[in-house]
Amino acid sequence: MEERRPNLVKALNQIGDFYMELKWDFQSWVPLVSRILPSDICKIYKCGANIRLDTTLVDFSDMRWERGDISFIFNGNAPPNESLTVLDNVLKVYQNVKYEESEIEIEDEVDLLMSTDILSAQISTKNISFIRAQSGWIFREDKKELVAGQYESELYTVHGLVLESRKRREHLSHDDLQKNKALLESFTKGSNIQNFDQNGIPVRRTSLSPPPDKHITWEEYVTAEVGNYPRLGRDLVYKESTKSFKATIAMSSDFPLSVEMLLNVLEVIAPFKHFSKLRDFITFKLPSGFPVKVEIPILPTVTAKITFQQFDFRDKMPSSLFVTPKDYSEDPTRFPDL
Template sequence: MADDDNDDNSCPLHKCIFNGDIRKLSQLLRTNDPSAKDKHGNTPLHLSVMLGRKEFTHLLLAHGAIVKMKNLAGWSPLAEAISYGDRQTICSLLQKLKSQAREQMELRRPNLIRALEQMGDFYMELKWDFQSWVPLVSRILPSDVCKIHKSGCSIRLDTTLVDFSDMRWERGDISFIFRGDKSPKESLTVLDNEYQCYQRVRYEESELDIEDEVDILMSSDILTAQMSTKSINFVRAQSGWIFREDKKETVAGLYDCDSYCINGLILESRKRREHLSRDDVQKNKAIMESLTKGGGQSPNTDQNGEIVRRASLLPPPDRKVTWEEYINSEPGEYPKLGRKIVYKESSKAFRATVAMSRDFPLNVEMLLNVLEIIAPFKHFAKLREFVKMKLPNGFPVKIDIPIVPTVSAKITFQKFEFLDNISPDLFEIPANFTEDSMRFPDL
């Protein structure tokens, strides 16, 4: 019982929210961490959202409560807000999540730029080959060679693959330019070389962008997917039929590599849909089928293309759970506070491979600095996530990793050279290009 009392006393903010005491919460926030977790991994923000206490939610956000925190079940306050279904709360959390992400990036920005300046200037080619275990899908997946120039604290990436997710992709002749010497609002620009226009990558989303995103969140499954590396291990790949030996290969005709198989790599995905009606589920299925065929409408438009905003759901029933019942339950097994969860989880084991070279002139930390700049690409984010793992010695010049459950990518660093005379014009917007702020709506 002493432990229970200790739990009770160590979570004063959580208790205030349960008891509906906003005056005491306001006082305690002066001296207590607004993002402290209780035994269930819930922050005060989790509880205020799940209990539908909107005033408490706004007060916590005003005191800097972290939106990205996950509880023991792996769900964030935003996920719980979508489940509860109050549109204003979802909007507030989404805005705060994005502003906190910008703040984090700004804190890291000086170190990132310093690291870029300390690197030698270079030119690099990165080849992407997408594959799938689904036969018909595999035949139509794209490939791409990204060309990367780096000079000082500036980076230019040229690509023909604008966007890629599962079975949808967009082709083009696109260049991303990052200028570390510019202000954050002007540092990242995307050029469409075919249409001779450019767009500043938005530093802050407009109110319309946020409202659109809220519509999509409210009408879609709540998804979380992560690559589990808990039981991962690297095993030297073998060659030969009778006399087995460690496999070696030469990548791009330049780099002698040791080849490894990566065992224990599992993609865990979970989804919830208690906030969706049967009609929503059918509609989403039809939209996804249409999108995979290269068309379809956005989930927040009607047949005439008019925007239809999602309304808040009716609140879930009050479960009448007391603070004592909540805090004295086993970790992660507290009584349900909101809607009855409609939940499905799946996991898929992947066999990944990597070829490590000791001769490659870049190191992994330098690569991470470059990849962090090229943030708008989802597949680059996956590569960065992989490279952050504890890899064997050397540099990963060829990697075969899963990108989404049905698609994997073979990534090859096929060319690299240090250069002293990269033209500064590469990092400038051509004079004949015009600005088009809506050329790439998702950026």
Template sequence: MPMTMAQEEGEKYPIHRCIFQGSVKTLSSLIKTHDIAEKDKQGNTPLHLAVMLGRKECVQLLLAHGAPVKVKNLAGWSPLAEAISYGDRQTISSLVRKLKQQTREQMEERRPNLVAALHQMGDFYMELKWDFQSWVPLVSRVLPSDICKIHKSGASIRMDTTLVDFNDMRWERGDISFIFNGDQKPGHSLIVLDNKAKLFQRVRHKETELEIEDEVDILMSSDIMAAQMSTKGITFSRAQTGWIFREDKREMVGTFHADFYQINGMVLESRKRREHLSEEDLQKNKAIMESLTKGSSQGFKNGEPPLRRASLNPPPESNITWDEYAVAPPGQCPLLGRNLVYKESSKSFKATVAMSPDFPLTVDMLLNVLEVITPFKHLSKLRQFVLMKLPPGFPVKIDIPILPTVTAKITFQEFAFRNDIDPELFQVPSDYFEDPMSEENHRYR
């Protein structure tokens, strides 16, 4: 007898099927011989399904065997996003811990190659100028600008900046130096200096229990967010200049000749879900977020531990069968958890990039430098942009959307290979003290 489509899918994805059927015993034997990272035709990994269906034992078993946490299904959601929607605190906490562990392991895997690449590159000094602009009237007047100074020597990089953080139209000024010493062992390679307070912090790679639980509280009490720059439809066309006789725009950027390109089809897509939040949550949301981000949970009131968010009541048991799930067309996944409360928006951006053939650094070299300093959120946006397939040359001037209403103009205004860079720049000055507020470390991760 020929197999039905559902049976075929069951043969193809036996782990997915046994999670659907809630068979922990079958899962524990299949896990030894099958790929637990495999996606089905909805883009769901076994971990996605275990989380959406509330199969807690399956979740723990998959995590114990290293199932990847940072992976998205066709709808663009990770297992962590689905866990927040489901609302089981223990599951969310396990996923957060595993995600951090896997991120650390991936960084350590890449580290020897990164350190080797830094050693091969010449030593240099570079300046990046940031100008933040907004199309909202008056906002541009109050937005900050900054010059990042970057020194590189051997496998060490130092970045000096006055813009500590930039998030949701709030920014934090300071005088911060970020030092990466690639030849030091992992726990000692990242240091942040606060040059005003003359303090330093070693950026730990391991979070405390308190930090993990704080993060779980924030995740459970705020929107599930996914934002990405869609690069699928992006094209580049030469920017034109002149009123009557049009010609390709060429200008000097600093000391570098550059060809200007218009970036077409750049779209910032942002999506949010809030089916896990009650009306009361939505009102409390701001207050909870502010108290947590200000660090009020670091001290217990009257010796009491902070009040933690309890798990939600689980969504109604899904009555979808494996057969119904298996035959659903890709992108039309049956609802397995709560009814979605979902909003998406997209904004198109007009942007330009100036590419210079003269710039001494290559894009690959820049990516290695940015990999080290991307704990700063606005720099991770720059790294995402540089990963795009750019026209030939080096991007000496770029417009990048940072937030839906804010664009950053980044200019590589100075660059020089140098062999006289002072090794002291990469050390903690002797008159600096270790910051007692080490709970703040997570800001720089």
């Protein structure tokens, strides 16, 4: 964030001050899944190099989403470690988002990496294309839609989106696989399982056992055929898969914000919430106009829909929106994931 700050502040200052409402929700054709998928209307305020994002989703527990009143504030001119702040407007507490991790947090991440699958997933856009969506059986015509009741839009189907995923798990024991299954089940129920000793200290995983000795000599290794070298470590437990998706997008020339301006805003808010995939999608070569509505596949059974339903340039924006209220107290543990 500090490396990007100068360019980010410059870009934000070049955009007029505005207020925007962004509605997002997840949809699924699976009945049980669709019941627990969240939705929200995010309110975004921008003034100078400052951005504020208000949301109502707080937490997930007992198969229910907890609602509240949360604000993320980015102050482009604040000192490091003070530029990103989260407010709980119900409890009246705030937390500064840390740039560096503590030793305990690093230990937690190492412990997690040693006991979970090695996953790599990316969306390939080599063959992406935008095709005008059409309606009608005999007389075909391009589909149009009035988004949010005010933005006349042209609908496109996005072809060529491919999710490529790779997974390795040769470092996991049978016990690890069982524990991971239990953790996944606990997460879907909104609870968290973590082992502690009698003193309340987290129980860490022991070091990985060394790989078996393959008894390969140096001569055998250096004289092996190119691309067919003897494996010195553990035998791979590897799975690779690809999945093709179709997304839809509504492009409008009536929306007053440009795509480039949107990318500068997403650069700030993407680390929070669910905007990173939207930012990645927007970087594709879009048709002319502004993407007022985007439906992006997140999982094979889950689709995210984002709608820009309101936007207003505003000359005067209250400065109080971008500062922590004086009656709020600091609580560095309010949001453990930040």
